[in-house]
Amino acid sequence: MRRRFYCEGGSEVTRVVVKEDGDALLPCSLSTEQNIQSELFDWKKDGRNVFLYDAADEYNSGRSGQDVQFKGRVFHFQDQLKHGNASIIIRNTRVEDGGDYTCAFPRLQGHVFHIKLVVAPILKNRPEVPGAAPEPSVKTLDQTKDWSVLQCLVRGASPKPLLQWKDSAGNILPAKEPQFTERGGSYDVILQTTVTKTDHYHCVVTQEEISHQTEAETYVHISGAASKPYVTILKAREGGVLLQCEVQGASPKPLLQWKDSAGNILPAKEPQFTERGGSYDVILQTTVTKTDHYHCVVTQEEISHQTEAEIYVQPIAHNCGEQSQGSDSTGLVIAVVVLSIILGVIVLLAVCCIKRRCTNKGSQAERDPL
Template sequence: MTSADGKGPVVVKEGSDALLPCSLSTEENIEGKLFHWKKDGQKEVFLYDAGVHYNNGRPGQDEQFKGRVSHFQDGLKHRNASITIRNTKLADRGNYTCDFPRLQNQTFHIELDVGAAAEPSVTILDQIKDWALLQCLVRGASPMPKVEWKDSSGNMVPAHEPQVSQRGDGTYDVTLQAAVNKTDRFRCVVTQEEIYHQIYAETNVLLPPPPEND
């Protein structure tokens, strides 16, 4: 599904604000018009009718969106019916419609994807003689993160195949293990490009020095 501005889904990080675009190309002023926002075809997100809307006394807004949705009052003069959803939650993900039912039923479709930022945790699972097994664990992340092990110089550390599982809410758990054979500070780097999120966690590995040659 494409958005009203033709640029694809709106993707934001959980807890941030989402701007859902909607504007007419034919009307100069929509202050006296009716436009109606819904989620997944049923949930009442925002309704504006000639100055009366959900934020100034009109009843009917879904509990999920109460106190979190605002429009652009000054933008109405310029055909702008966009809304902002504040403090987004994973439950806000879905397909939204912006409908002008009295204007030849003009309807715009916008997909909202709310990402859950990854928070990695690292552990040393095992350490025997001259090697150590590292594990990086990410839980409940969305979109699916890219997980990598790096040494203190930023070099990629060869790792096992990542173990990925998807939860019922659409988020992902990822486990990545790597065996290392040197003393160093190792970093698990987790990247979610879609929501401009990158984070890392570190651990120190201390291994005995290699035996000296006679």
């Protein structure tokens, strides 16, 4: 951001405001747009040498004399010199770069431009500043399957720091009242919070007065490591066997894969996820067509956890169900037919036998008259 104003004596001053660690463009151009490739222009800040150009001889090409504060951070615009532009850019600005700058053309009727640079400090880790809080100490005080109590401790900070617990999304978490202990103008601070979800948590320590901020991270896993999956055969039919793998209450979200005994990942249907309070129930199905030992592998990379279960699929006979049912029906029909034939033969023989007896009796009666 630039603004123009006038200093004592009527000289125009350009005010430039940038954030710390950003790049500052300090303007300096001749209104005549005279080519200055062979000229001399000199940038100074409070009497210190910032940048000097003299007919292509300049600090970045080996010329000596530049103040150590600006070494390797100040550059001009070579292609703009022919238009009378002697502006410079200061890379990675520091708070101490702020101040009054002059851009002078000693050989051109003493043209001098005035620039005021303001560098707005940002919050960042400044361990070199006296009283800056060190990186906090974080730990888990207590934990159950449903929650964890986290503690953040900072020692010897001055001025008094602000402590905050944040989740991985940057949300500030509710916490107990901080506990302060003051010793000779320095502060020890404890801040506790209770969390109920698996996540990466940060304790952030801020000291606005000295633009200092530091933090520490801890990982909390709440009762979410997947247990051994449940595997089963859902259907055995023509074309293969349908296998199902099921996991319940896993957090973070697990990855399920079906593999054969050689470790090859098998194609599967889209997994079915059900989310409940940050935990996941997952079902994964696949169809196999070969006899083998099959494994359902459950992986949670974030917590370096993996578990699996195995199931054996026996030789698969095509149309086995239909064939068995047909064979039973055919056997029953044959048995009925055979039994019917046998009964028919028995009945026929019995009839013939009766007829013979009757015939024999009749013949004997004719031979023996009363």
